Amino acid sequence: MTAWFRVMTYNVRYDNPEDGEHRWANRREGVADTIRFREPSLLGLQEPLANQLSYLQDRLPNYEWVGDPRVDGDEEGEYSPIGFDERRFALEATDTFWLSETPERAGSLGWDARHPRIVTWARLRDRDTDRVLVHANTHFSHDGPRARRHSARLLRERLDELTDDEPLIVTGDFxxxxxxxxxxxxxxxxxxxxxLYNAIDRSEYGHHGPETSVTDFEHLVPSRKIDHIFVTDGLEVRQHGVCTDLYAEGRYPSDHFPVLAQVRLE
Structure with a gap:
């Protein structure tokens, strides 16, 4: 039977110079350390800019990364990248589409969202079993309720078009x-x-950690678990949790916690 592996979704907070003591330069090592310690084989990030992604590529050399930035599809804006441990998975195909009425047009806005939003997906072959799965990663609008609803519908429709019967994992800040x-x-x-099932509901051992995935860098924001991992049939979920790692006393590496699931191909 296929060995278990870990899937993580992690909003790392964009490099905002107005974050003061919580700016990226102060917490970036904590973000990298958290990922390294938890050892996800599949990793979906939200909000990194090119310089942040470059830093993590440097500090996490076992991962290969795919994805395009949301503003121009080339260099500008936040990414929703997928990192996969190349010792476990091999890339077969990848692309990015926009959560809008024109998904192929880079930078397109959807509905009532103020910023472009994207989905990056990757078709990956498990080197252990030669089986294939698809991982999609996204970040829905924070300010557009219509955009979130339509984005969810578009996500489902596009994934139907892009996949056959491969097991599917969807991660993101929704x-x-x-x-x-x-x-x-x-x-x-x-x-x-x-x-698609929320992995928290399929977990053999239930949920570990708080019932939120949002912080203000120093405290939990209660009842705001907005970061999720979804799976289709064909994937067994053993554990699910929210990781509350600190990088210094009383300080979290991001304004979101990573969410982690342990899964395997059935």
Whole structure:
């Protein structure tokens, strides 16, 4: 049977010079250390700019990275990149599309969102078994409720077009908690050819950690678990948790916690 591996989604907070003592230069080592210590084989990040991604590429040499930035698809703007441990997975195909009414047009805005939003996906072959899965990673609008709903629908539709029957993992900061419209669209059996399940609900050992994934860098923001991992049938989930690693006393490496699931191909 296929060996277990870990999947992580992690909003690392963009390099904002106005973050003061929580600016990227002070916490970047903590972000890299958190990822290295947790050892995900598949990793979906949200918000890194090119300089942040370059730093993590340097500090995490076992990962290969794919994805395009959201503003121009070339160099400008935040990424929603996928990192995969190249010792475990081999890349077969990858692309990025925009969460808008024109998904192929780089930088296109969707509905009531103020910023472009994207999905990066990768078709990966498990070197241990020669089996294939697809990992998609995204970051939904924080300020557009219509955009979140439509993004969830578009995500389901596009993934149906891009995949056959491969097991599917979807990670991201969805800016919605379970029960809100976008989340419910993602798990709606009628929204696509296959059903997506929140990994927290499929975990053999339940959930570990707080019921939130958002911080203010120093404190938990309660009841805001907006970062999720979704899976289709064909993937077994053993554990699910929110990782509350500190990089200094009373300080978290980001304004989000990473969410981690231990999974394997059935």
């Amino acid at each position: 800016n919605c908690i379970a029960g809100e419209p976008a989340h419910e669209t993602i798990i709606d059996p009628e929204a696509g050819r296959r059903t």
